[in-house]
Amino acid sequence: MSDSAYKIIELVGTSALSWEDAAKNVVETAGSTLHDLRIAEVTxxxxxxxxxxxKSYRARVRVSFRLED
Amino acid sequence: MSDSAYKIIELVGTSALSWEDAAKNVVETAGSTLHDLRIAEVTxxxxxxxxxxxKSYRARVRVSFRLED
Amino acid sequence: MSDSAYKIIELVGTSALSWEDAAKNVVETAGSTLHDLRIAEVTxxxxxxxxxxxKSYRARVRVSFRLED
Amino acid sequence: MSDSAYKIIELVGTSALSWEDAAKNVVETAGSTLHDLRIAEVTxxxxxxxxxxxKSYRARVRVSFRLED
Amino acid sequence: MSDSAYKIIELVGTSALSWEDAAKNVVETAGSTLHDLRIAEVTxxxxxxxxxxxKSYRARVRVSFRLED
Amino acid sequence: MSDSAYKIIELVGTSALSWEDAAKNVVETAGSTLHDLRIAEVTxxxxxxxxxxxKSYRARVRVSFRLED
Amino acid sequence: MSDSAYKIIELVGTSALSWEDAAKNVVETAGSTLHDLRIAEVTxxxxxxxxxxxKSYRARVRVSFRLED
Amino acid sequence: MSDSAYKIIELVGTSALSWEDAAKNVVETAGSTLHDLRIAEVTxxxxxxxxxxxKSYRARVRVSFRLED
Amino acid sequence: MSDSAYKIIELVGTSALSWEDAAKNVVETAGSTLHDLRIAEVTxxxxxxxxxxxKSYRARVRVSFRLED
Amino acid sequence: MSDSAYKIIELVGTSALSWEDAAKNVVETAGSTLHDLRIAEVTxxxxxxxxxxxKSYRARVRVSFRLED
Amino acid sequence: MSDSAYKIIELVGTSALSWEDAAKNVVETAGSTLHDLRIAEVTxxxxxxxxxxxKSYRARVRVSFRLED
Amino acid sequence: MSDSAYKIIELVGTSALSWEDAAKNVVETAGSTLHDLRIAEVTxxxxxxxxxxxKSYRARVRVSFRLED
Known part of the structure; x- marks a missing residue:
């Protein structure tokens, strides 16, 4: 519905390779339990x-996920 | 007590009608389970x-709620 | 003249109805005593x-008014 | 494709009624000629x-639209 | 590992004495249940x-804690 | 009423002792003549x-006070 | 004393010549009635x-002045 | 009408003399083809x-102009 | 000349590979028709x-290009 | 002279006691070798x-000092 | 080479005449000893x-200079 | 000790390959002469x-290093 509610959280991923890899790691881990992730904004x-x-690259990202009805 | 602890979270409400309605929806839903909500700031x-x-108006708001003792 | 001086102040209006109503209330009250209000920016x-x-919607606005010569 | 290019522009809508109406007016006018508008952020x-x-409510919004291939 | 994931939360502490005391109270309470707190930034x-x-001093702080594997 | 109007002002307090003392001094002085001060935000x-x-600690704070009816 | 209190206000000067002239005009006018102006920051x-x-250059400046004892 | 639509663009002017001259140059050039320019804000x-x-002074300014009906 | 005029626009590039690739794609496409691009700042x-x-990495960049004489 | 040149640097002080102590430590250490420190702004x-x-309180401060003639 | 390293510093110039003069003074003084200054941004x-x-106009500027190989 | 003093500086690295490489180059060069670098924040x-x-990717980073006792 257009009346859905979302919560925004901020996560930090780390990687020895790159910022893309750091962000991807933490978003895909979160994506396995959270609903309806669509955009992750780097902060x-x-x-x-x-x-x-x-030693490592770190990316802080904000994602929103849908609250259960 | 004056020594209480609070947590701040950020929520997003949506509505087909208005930003007031979007913000009101998500705050009143959160208000049914969280303690001591007093101000919701639009971010x-x-x-x-x-x-x-x-299609819809969305309002992102920050609210603080009291942590259980 | 092009050499006029202005002062900027910040006001907060409140309303049970909407943010438009909250901002309108405080701006129109201020407008009855201040000179040359032209724009109110929501902050x-x-x-x-x-x-x-x-319980209420609140709008904080910045207005500039002309200082008396 | 995932390699599409977008341009971001900033528009201002006005309305005698409300900020929702101001934003809706300018976005729907722009939407008739621009490609792939999905989100309009109030600035x-x-x-x-x-x-x-x-006299009027004004809303400044940022929208992104897809550049022609 | 260098691939750990962290979550960032924002807390508010209060104290009748000082901002240091307000921040210390809320961080040390959080520190008893969260993993790997290292820095609390005042926001x-x-x-x-x-x-x-x-009546009271309040300090809002951002802390990051390690997510369980 | 929920339709009250407030004005926001910014003050600077100074103290040889601490920022808490600087902020407390200026807020409590202002509090003796202004209505309905409830929160002073450090800027x-x-x-x-x-x-x-x-030589001295200085704290700049924003306070809002209720305008007379 | 080191315990003095200051108030910060924001003013706008205008000039047909330059931003320096616009800022100077409004600050020197304010300086004739306010105490202890020392710095005017352009905002x-x-x-x-x-x-x-x-038609004109406008400069918005923040100045602090000492409150009367 | 109060329902007019505007677009905001950002321009950069340059001058060997001053920032006023740099801003004036680019705004007056734009003013010859754009509608209803009223304020240029320095960014x-x-x-x-x-x-x-x-070698040169540069001023970046934001101007809004009215979209054709 | 030192009196040239520039316009600033904001573009978004996307790529399945990396943020570098996303930014490079959109800048090099724009570079084929715009004059005198020298720096693209990530926003x-x-x-x-x-x-x-x-699914994709997106980079928003601001570029300035020289207006035709 | 009014034509003096200054440089701005950012320092971090630490203390087990308070933010005032942390800022004071680093500013007074810097003050022994730098010229004409007058204000330290907390960042x-x-x-x-x-x-x-x-374990410790840290204060980051910006100070300006006069360059040698 | 494209792999050069730069350092960014912040300077303050002062002048009794104008902000252009204040900025020019400090940048040209710095330019006599630093490498490869190209842009000074007013902050x-x-x-x-x-x-x-x-009494004086002051301009704070950020400049980058190339570190020696 | 917990009373150590740090200085913060801002550096720019460049690379033909990637932003990671640009940031790594400048940080590791600085790390050979500065004390106790622990975090480099991209600005x-x-x-x-x-x-x-x-032609090149550039990364501006802020690092803090410990001042000699």
């Missing part, structure tokens, strides 16, 4: 560093 | 469009 | 909630 | 004032 | 007022 | 420095 | 246009 | 530098 | 999701 | 957490 | 006031 | 374009 990108080297 | 208004016509 | 919309129900 | 709401009375 | 500070006197 | 914190030492 | 610059020509 | 000011010297 | 990154899987 | 407050307990 | 404009009169 | 992504083709 922050950063990197963790260890001993002067990049 | 985004948009519309969905289908075949060139407005 | 925040929210709702007050009581016992899980929406 | 600003204001009112014009004349002789101390609200 | 808003305010005060509640009653009869012209400050 | 900026800074410090003044003299000869390399902190 | 918006715009121009009014008439018949396709620039 | 960014910068300078280009060549061999350590300022 | 938003998101992903579309279908059946719990990432 | 971020956070806390580090260890084993569910607050 | 804040303000004025200092003394005895109710404008 | 801007853009691309340079030449003859209608993407």
């Amino acid at each position: 922050r990108l950063d990197m963790t560093i260890e001993d002067g080297k990049v | 985004r208004l948009d519309m969905t469009i289908e075949d060139g016509k407005v | 925040r919309l929210d709702m007050t909630i009581e016992d899980g129900k929406v | 600003r709401l204001d009112m014009t004032i004349e002789d101390g009375k609200v | 808003r500070l305010d005060m509640t007022i009653e009869d012209g006197k400050v | 900026r914190l800074d410090m003044t420095i003299e000869d390399g030492k902190v | 918006r610059l715009d121009m009014t246009i008439e018949d396709g020509k620039v | 960014r000011l910068d300078m280009t530098i060549e061999d350590g010297k300022v | 938003r990154l998101d992903m579309t999701i279908e059946d719990g899987k990432v | 971020r407050l956070d806390m580090t957490i260890e084993d569910g307990k607050v | 804040r404009l303000d004025m200092t006031i003394e005895d109710g009169k404008v | 801007r992504l853009d691309m340079t374009i030449e003859d209608g083709k993407v």
Whole structure:
């Protein structure tokens, strides 16, 4: 219905490869239990560093999912 | 007590009529299970469009509710 | 003249009906004593909630008025 | 295709009645000539004032439309 | 692993003493049940007022916690 | 009534002790003459420095007060 | 004293010549009646246009002034 | 009518003299073909530098113009 | 000349591969007809999701192009 | 002279006690080697957490100092 | 090379004449020792006031310069 | 100690390959001389374009490093 209710949450994914991979990991994990995910908006990108080297890429994303009726 | 703890969540309501109706729907639904809702702040208004016509009004609101002791 | 001076203030109107009504109320009240109001920009919309129900719509608006010469 | 290109534009609609009506007017007019409008996001709401009375409600919206192949 | 997933939530603590105390209260309560809290970022500070006197200090903080595997 | 009108003003308090004290000072002074203050939101914190030492803490706060009927 | 209280207001000056002139006009007018103005921060610059020509430059500035003891 | 529709565009003017001149140039050029320009809001000011010297001042402005009926 | 005029537009590219590819696609398509593109600034990154899987990466970019003399 | 040049830098102080102490520490340390510090503006407050307990308060501040002639 | 590294710094120039002069002064001074300055973006404009009169115009600008290989 | 002081700087890396590579290059170069880098936050992504083709990806990042005791 057009009267559906949604909740918005913010998640952070991490990957040693890329920001795409970081975002994809966390969204696809969330997608297995949440309803009706359609868009994930990036709200922050950063990197963790260890001993002067990049250790991981992190992507923070906002997704909305439909609340159960 | 003045030491209470609250959590803030963001919800999206939809309505074919108006943004007021969209916001009211989702807040009153949430209000039936959450404690001590007092203010809902609008953080985004948009519309969905289908075949060139407005299909629904959507209001994103932030509400805080009291955590159980 | 093109050298007029204006002051900007921020007001909050409330209404049980709608955000339009809330904004209109406070702007038209201000308009009876202030000079040369031409635009009121919405800076925040929210709702007050009581016992899980929406009690009022509130609109915060910024208006500029001309200072007396 | 997943490789489509879109352009984002910002429009302003006006109405003597409400912000919903202002936004609906301009979006449905644009929808008659632009491709694949799906969401219109509100970026600003204001009112014009004349002789101390609200004359019109204005809604600024951002829409994206698909560029022709 | 570098592929862990986190969720970000926003909490509000209150205290009659100070913003530090308000933030500490809510973070340490959350810390007893959530995994791997490391940083709490302040997103808003305010005060509640009653009869012209400050009644409590409130701190809104964002924390991220690790999702269970 | 739910149709009350409010005005929002921004004040700056200063203190040699702390930001809490700076904000409390200015809010409680304002509270003695303004109606219906309920929340003071911090919009900026800074410090003044003299000869390399902190001289005072300053807190800028926004408060709303009810306009007389 | 370090415990002084200030109020912040926002003013708009206009000039046919330049933004500097617009800001200077309104600040020096305000400076004749307000206490302890020290910094005026520009928050918006715009121009009014008439018949396709620039008619005036406008500068919006925020100033703080000391409240009377 | 109060139901007119407007489009908002962002332009950049450049000048060797000043930001006022840069903004005036681009607005008056646009004003010769667009309808009902009334306000141009500055959204960014910068300078280009060549061999350590300022070469030009640039002003980015947003203008709205009325769509043809 | 240093008095050239530019227009700024916002475009969205999509790709099944990466945000770089999404941005590159839309910029290079635009570059074939627009003058003097030099920088494309990313203003938003998101992903579309279908059946719990990432379907495409989208990059919104702002580019400026020189208006014809 | 009124033609002095300043540089702005951003520093982070930490303290086990309070945000005031964190900001004061880093500003007074910087003040011993930099010229003409007058205001330090807070740009971020956070806390580090260890084993569910607050370990330190951190304050990020922006200060400007005069460049040597 | 396309792999060059840059650092961004923020400077403040002052002038008794205009914001253009303030920005030009500080950028051209910096340009004599820094590499490859190309754009200076204005991030804040303000004025200092003394005895109710404008004493100086100040422009805060961000510039990037190339790090030595 | 918990009383350490940090400085925040903003760097720009470039790469012909990707934004990850651009950010990694500049962070790892900085990491060879700066102390205690742990997180690099992306503050801007853009691309340079030449003859209608993407020439390089640029990532602007903020890093904090520990000041020497």
